[in-house]
Amino acid sequence: MKYFLDTNIIIDLLKEKEEAIEILSNIASDPDSVIYINRLVELETLRGIRFAHSRRFQIAQRELEKFEKLDITQDIYSEATNFARYCKSKGITLKKSCEAIDYLHFITAKYYGLQIISIDRDMSALEDKYQEFTQM
Numbered sequence: 001m002k003y004f005l006d007t008n009i010i011i012d013l014l015k016e017k018e019e020a021i022e023i024l025s026n027i028a029s030d031p032d033s034v035i036y037i038n039r040l041v042e043l044e045t046l047r048g049i050r051f052a053h054s055r056r057f058q059i060a061q062r063e064l065e066k067f068e069k070l071d072i073t074q075d076i077y078s079e080a081t082n083f084a085r086y087c088k089s090k091g092i093t094l095k096k097s098c099e100a101i102d103y104l105h106f107i108t109a110k111y112y113g114l115q116i117i118s119i120d121r122d123m124s125a126l127e128d129k130y131q132e133f134t135q136m
Contacts, residue, residue, distance in 0.1 A: 002034045003027055004109035005067070006118035007044040007101075010037070014045070014060055023117060036068045038108055040101060070112055072104060080107040086133050087126065094122045102126070 012020035027033045042064050049057045080103040087093075087103075094102050099122075106126050109116040116123055 001027075001030065001032060002036065002112075002114045004036050004038075004070070004105070004112070004114040004116045005041065006105055006116060006120060006123065007041045008119050009117055010041065010045050010064070011048060012119060014049075014056075014063075019119060023119075027117070034068060036070050036112065036114055037064065038070045038072050038105070040072065040104060042069070044098075044101065070108055072108055073111070076104065076107050076111050079111065080104045083107055083126075083130065083133055086136075087129050090129060090132075092125060092129055094125075106130070 009020050009023060013024055027035065045064060046057065046060060049060055080100075083106075084100065084103045093099070102120070102122055103126075105118075106116060106123060108114075110130065
């Protein structure tokens, strides 16, 4: 199976949160699993590590390099824009200030045919609306 990791699960993994460890352990136990991120996930993860924590930064950077990186193409930006507009028209609002980034991650996963792995409930809401969106 092929997976796209949302930033929140990587951050929780770096914080050694049990739920993230369990989710990623299950994925890693399947030898056919391939895990992807995009450079935006990498940036979001690394920017949150304080400058004074250079060792932690280096470890995180090294671990992130192990994942396959996907390009965010113009098609992805366009689809994310259209999907966000559709969701807004249906009364869907995401709770975070980074809602545009959530749409980019979600559509990146869909574009490449990957299952998105996230601890964010907003992603579940997007999944339901995406089915409607693709039926239009």
